[in-house]
Amino acid sequence: MNRKLINFISAFFYTLTGLACASLVIIVAIILGNIVVNGISHVTWEFLSTAPKAGMAEGGIFPAIFGTAFLVLLMTIAVVPLGVSTAIYLQIYAPAKSRWVHAVRMAIQNLAGVPSIVFGLFGLGFFIEFMGKGIDKIFLGGELYMGQPAIIWASLTLALLTLPTVVVSTEEALRVIPKAHREVAFSLGATRWQMVRYVILPQAVGGILTGTILAVSRGAGEVAPILFTGAAYYLPYLPTRLNHQFMELGYHVYVMATQSPDVDATLPILYATVLVLLTLTFTLNFTAIIIRSKVRRKLKIGK
Amino acid sequence: MDKNKIRIENLTVKADNTEILKNISLSIRQNEILSAIGPAGSGKTTFLRCLNRLIDTEEELSVQGSIKMDDKDIFSPQTDLSFIRRKISMVFAVPTPLPMSIRDNLRLGLRFQKRLSGININERIEKSLRAAFLWDEVKNRLHESAMKLSGGQQQRLCLARSLMVKPEVLLLDEPCSGLDPISTAEIEEALKNLKKEMTIILVTNNVKQASRTSDRTVFFLMGDLIEMGETGRIFTTPKDKRTSDYVSGRFG
Numbered sequence: 190m191n192r193k194l195i196n197f198i199s200a201f202f203y204t205l206t207g208l209a210c211a212s213l214v215i216i217v218a219i220i221l222g223n224i225v226v227n228g229i230s231h232v233t234w235e236f237l238s239t240a241p242k243a244g245m246a247e248g249g250i251f252p253a254i255f256g257t258a259f260l261v262l263l264m265t266i267a268v269v270p271l272g273v274s275t276a277i278y279l280q281i282y283a284p285a286k287s288r289w290v291h292a293v294r295m296a297i298q299n300l301a302g303v304p305s306i307v308f309g310l311f312g313l314g315f316f317i318e319f320m321g322k323g324i325d326k327i328f329l330g331g332e333l334y335m336g337q338p339a340i341i342w343a344s345l346t347l348a349l350l351t352l353p354t355v356v357v358s359t360e361e362a363l364r365v366i367p368k369a370h371r372e373v374a375f376s377l378g379a380t381r382w383q384m385v386r387y388v389i390l391p392q393a394v395g396g397i398l399t400g401t402i403l404a405v406s407r408g409a410g411e412v413a414p415i416l417f418t419g420a421a422y423y424l425p426y427l428p429t430r431l432n433h434q435f436m437e438l439g440y441h442v443y444v445m446a447t448q449s450p451d452v453d454a455t456l457p458i459l460y461a462t463v464l465v466l467l468t469l470t471f472t473l474n475f476t477a478i479i480i481r482s483k484v485r486r487k488l489k490i491g492k
Numbered sequence: 493m494d495k496n497k498i499r500i501e502n503l504t505v506k507a508d509n510t511e512i513l514k515n516i517s518l519s520i521r522q523n524e525i526l527s528a529i530g531p532a533g534s535g536k537t538t539f540l541r542c543l544n545r546l547i548d549t550e551e552e553l554s555v556q557g558s559i560k561m562d563d564k565d566i567f568s569p570q571t572d573l574s575f576i577r578r579k580i581s582m583v584f585a586v587p588t589p590l591p592m593s594i595r596d597n598l599r600l601g602l603r604f605q606k607r608l609s610g611i612n613i614n615e616r617i618e619k620s621l622r623a624a625f626l627w628d629e630v631k632n633r634l635h636e637s638a639m640k641l642s643g644g645q646q647q648r649l650c651l652a653r654s655l656m657v658k659p660e661v662l663l664l665d666e667p668c669s670g671l672d673p674i675s676t677a678e679i680e681e682a683l684k685n686l687k688k689e690m691t692i693i694l695v696t697n698n699v700k701q702a703s704r705t706s707d708r709t710v711f712f713l714m715g716d717l718i719e720m721g722e723t724g725r726i727f728t729t730p731k732d733k734r735t736s737d738y739v740s741g742r743f744g
């Protein structure tokens with residue numbers, strides 16, 4: 190081949206790959222730009238602090254913000270202890286190559302691959318129909334109390350969905366702690382739990398926090414798992430009990446986009462709601478990235 | 493002086509089908525420095541790890557035989573593992589300060605004990621650091637990260653950290669392998685002072701260090717105990733040809 194042709198091909202692929210990257214950036218910019226331009230003027234204090242009015246064509250989104258915060262708070266309370274202890278078990282307690290550990294890892298990987306709508310159906314079937322109805326039958330003689338869509342069931346469903354995120358990032362944080370650190374603790378007379386408590390966990394906090402924030406950010410944006418398990422179209426009150434239903438930002442977007450009686454009237458509110466939702470998840474992801482890079486730097490210095 | 497602190501009988505450690513330690517029997521006297529020498533892979537580290545049962549953490553290894561400290565079997569199911577590991581504390585070959593302050597590193601072992609009222613932590617920190625020849629260098633920076641210390645300082649910190657729990661037996665696995673001659677001399681000096689209070693087992697791949705510091709020396713080769721005796725005799729008139737070859741640097 191002659192030189193010119195080679196140069197041409199090389200330049201061609203350079204341009205092509207460059208364009209691919211550029212198009213990615215452009216697409217993100219268009220999506221964000223569109224949302225920001227159309228939504229920003231509507232995001233006022235009033236919008237953030239009041240309830241929807243006039244069939245969602247007016248008013249704010251406060252109940253949805255409140256519901257989202259409450260939902261992910263409950264989810265975090267459920268998923269962090271479960272996820273962190275699973276990771277500690279896998280990394281510290283379990284015999285390294287046992288079948289049991291293999292099975293647990295497989296289960297977590299599969300869990301991560303399950304479509305979120307399936308989690309929603311599972312939540313409906315297991316939490317509401319089985320657990321909720323079961324509780325009602327046993328403790329309340331069948332009176333309907335827990336056996337209905339509620340924020341507790343929705344948050345538990347989300348906790349299952351985000352469990353792999355927490356387990357995997359905690360495991361990663363534990364794995365990078367040198368084995369020598371465990372042996373130092375043992376050689377000073379630590380029990381296994383003391384070793385975990387005083388040597389391992391303090392070093393893994395960053396990783397656990399990263400995983401938690403990523404889980405919260407994922408959980409805050411998912412609609413499918415809460416569709417059947419507790420999210421409400423519209424509620425005149427804020428959820429204050431575990432068996433209340435709730436409004437949620439993602440679901441609110443879905444409702445306004447598909448069920449609104451007057452699509453044109455709700456459009457500005459829709460944009461503004463999406464903007465709020467995106468700001469929330471971006472802030473969370475960004476925080477997670479910052480914490481993670483700080484932790485990585487600290488570990489490098491540590492070596 | 494001649495009271496036996498530890499008595500090891502028929503100690504064998506196996507990995508799958510190879511024997512890492514083969515039927516080792518020996519006694520360690522109270523308040524002596526016993527050095528263990530031998531070429532790489534001869535089982536010195538494994539030997540140390542049996543003594544404080546750190547070997548338990550390696551599932552693939554099986555241990556047979558008995559080790560008694562003060563006539564109590566340390567492998568018996570009734571043994572309190574935390575107690576054993578505190579009484580028989582270990583300093584590793586690579587300096588292993590934990591990523592926390594110097595003070596927190598030193599206090600770590602005390603956190604693992606239940607009844608601690610009545611001890612003066614600051615006093616004990618000073619005593620341990622002085623014993624490890626580190627006090628003057630760190631007394632004004634106890635709250636700084638231990639990771640900032642030099643390698644030699646880190647290793648002396650690890651020694652001080654072990655001293656904090658008042659061990660009766662101190663295990664040292666090539667504690668000077670990465671250190672400069674001055675730090676090495678300081679650690680050796682520290683050990684000579686410490687043997688008044690405890691029994692010390694020093695694994696070293698530096699035969700000069702063994703001859704300088706220890707009362708008795710044991711020579712391992714491929715998992716066998718070849719020879720053990722007063723350090724002076726091992727270095728001047730070894731009985732086994734392999735020992736004389738090794739201490740004179742002709743192999744290994």
Ligand SMILES: Nc1ncnc2c1ncn2[C@@H]1O[C@H](COP(=O)(O)OP(=O)(O)OP(=O)(O)O)[C@@H](O)[C@H]1O
Pocket residue numbers: 507512530531532533534535536537538539550552553697
């Ligand atoms: N967990 C293990 N599984 C299998 N083999 C092991 C294990 N630990 C140690 N060994 C083997 O046992 C032998 C002795 O190892 P050990 O670390 O005790 O030697 P050493 O005398 O301390 O050597 P060095 O001077 O290099 O530190 C080596 O051949 C090593 O490969």
Ligand SMILES: [Mg+2]
Pocket residue numbers: 536537538665
């Ligand atoms: Mg070794």
